[in-house]
Amino acid sequence: MKIKKRIVSRQEHLVSRDAISDNALKVLYRLKDAGYQAYLVGGGVRDLLLGEKPKDFDVATDAHPDEVKGLFRNCRLIGRRFRLAHILYGRDVIEVATFRGPHEGESTTRADQNKEGRITRDNVFGSLEEDALRRDFSINALYYNIRDDSIVDFTGGMDDLQHKMIRMIGDTQTRYREDPVRMLRAVRFAAKLNFQMEHQTNNLIFELGDLLEDIPVARLFDETLKMFQGGYGLRCFQLLREYRLFELLFPMTEASINLSQDDHSATLQLIEQALINTDARIATGKSVNPAFFLAVLLWHPMHEYKHRFIERGQHEMEALLSASREVIIRQQAHTSIPKRLSLMMREIWHMQPQLQHPTRKRALRTLANKRFRAGYDFLLLRNKVDEPELTPLCEWWTEIQTKKISEQEAMCESLTRPQKKSGKRKRRRRKKTVTHHADVSSANVGSSE
Ligand code: ATP
Numbered sequence: 001m002k003i004k005k006r007i008v009s010r011q012e013h014l015v016s017r018d019a020i021s022d023n024a025l026k027v028l029y030r031l032k033d034a035g036y037q038a039y040l041v042g043g044g045v046r047d048l049l050l051g052e053k054p055k056d057f058d059v060a061t062d063a064h065p066d067e068v069k070g071l072f073r074n075c076r077l078i079g080r081r082f083r084l085a086h087i088l089y090g091r092d093v094i095e096v097a098t099f100r101g102p103h104e105g106e107s108t109t110r111a112d113q114n115k116e117g118r119i120t121r122d123n124v125f126g127s128l129e130e131d132a133l134r135r136d137f138s139i140n141a142l143y144y145n146i147r148d149d150s151i152v153d154f155t156g157g158m159d160d161l162q163h164k165m166i167r168m169i170g171d172t173q174t175r176y177r178e179d180p181v182r183m184l185r186a187v188r189f190a191a192k193l194n195f196q197m198e199h200q201t202n203n204l205i206f207e208l209g210d211l212l213e214d215i216p217v218a219r220l221f222d223e224t225l226k227m228f229q230g231g232y233g234l235r236c237f238q239l240l241r242e243y244r245l246f247e248l249l250f251p252m253t254e255a256s257i258n259l260s261q262d263d264h265s266a267t268l269q270l271i272e273q274a275l276i277n278t279d280a281r282i283a284t285g286k287s288v289n290p291a292f293f294l295a296v297l298l299w300h301p302m303h304e305y306k307h308r309f310i311e312r313g314q315h316e317m318e319a320l321l322s323a324s325r326e327v328i329i330r331q332q333a334h335t336s337i338p339k340r341l342s343l344m345m346r347e348i349w350h351m352q353p354q355l356q357h358p359t360r361k362r363a364l365r366t367l368a369n370k371r372f373r374a375g376y377d378f379l380l381l382r383n384k385v386d387e388p389e390l391t392p393l394c395e396w397w398t399e400i401q402t403k404k405i406s407e408q409e410a411m412c413e414s415l416t417r418p419q420k421k422s423g424k425r426k427r428r429r430r431k432k433t434v435t436h437h438a439d440v441s442s443a444n445v446g447s448s449e
């Protein structure tokens, strides 16, 4: 790769100090005043140049981690793969990384690679230029120099930003092999920034996607969250499917989508609607619960297992419990799911029959459940997407939340005479079970079996 260092002076770019957070500035100044080099780098610079508000600020320096620690009382050293300094200001964290060097060449401590070319340890210090070359995409390798407010560009990142282009630095094939997660990152930035990928950066994903199967599932889970909880989840999901990467992360979900012969897969619609809602919530600064979206992703696969358990003679609720467990265990072979979230997913699923069949005795308990809100939102989503028959129930649950306790009790009391209602319900349920059996017999869920 031909390296041509370009320095873009303060007069030639639009990044002003005012747009950089006070905490990031404090870190940059302190490093500079102690005689070290200090640059803002990565997504922070990229987003500022695009006129966007950065999610976080990363700093690169020639100070070694221990030297950084010596300068800041509020510093924690973290990371095994990369040793990084975190400077903590309450909940705001400024990440400070020492320039990293090449994986091969003169360094005495070479980064370790496995036989596929994947880097398994990468803690070799280097120069600013070397640091730029080991970053992923040119638009992520721009350095804002706190000394003179210039931007240093070794890889053509300024031009690529202007042309809305995601271009891997160096030999694309080698770089994807070193770290296959870069494929997910390419997709994520294409979705987030609405950029195109350069030809090779684009095409090699189809060839090398399978390498993601060797990545630790915990890392894949982290990337998954970034993709779906970044405010551009719908676009990410669509691109992941186009690049055939989604099927590597969520094979059961992909199989469930493909069960449908036409474009009206209920699984697909549920996911897309959930992502539309998630993106809208994030756009208005509301929080999102990752367990909710995971529950959406695996809802239909879970159901397919449930029907199998029913076929094997389990009762509806027992089958639901077994299927929830089964589907989560299977998914964890592809992306890990922290216990806290898998518990929440199960609670959301298990609440669905309670919400669908409120009884005089149980309805108030369901309402008081700490996951009620998530379970109720899930019911509304199902209703909106492809279960119009749930409308009266959704309205009932919506109404009861607006009432005083005495009125809520009255609403529960009037849940008709239990005898008649449960009889009716049983008939309906039995009928539904029969249809499910029919569905399952023609279904091919076996991708992961
Ligand atoms: P975001 O807006 O999502 O934070 P970002 O570009 O800041 O985007 P980070 O994951 O925060 O992404 O990483 C910070 C920087 O570290 C990147 O801009 C890139 O220069 C470098 N980087 C991160 N992950 C990799 C990787 N897998 N390979 C090479 N460089 C990477």
Ligand code: MG
Binding pocket: 042, 043, 044, 055, 056, 057, 058
């Ligand atoms: Mg970042």
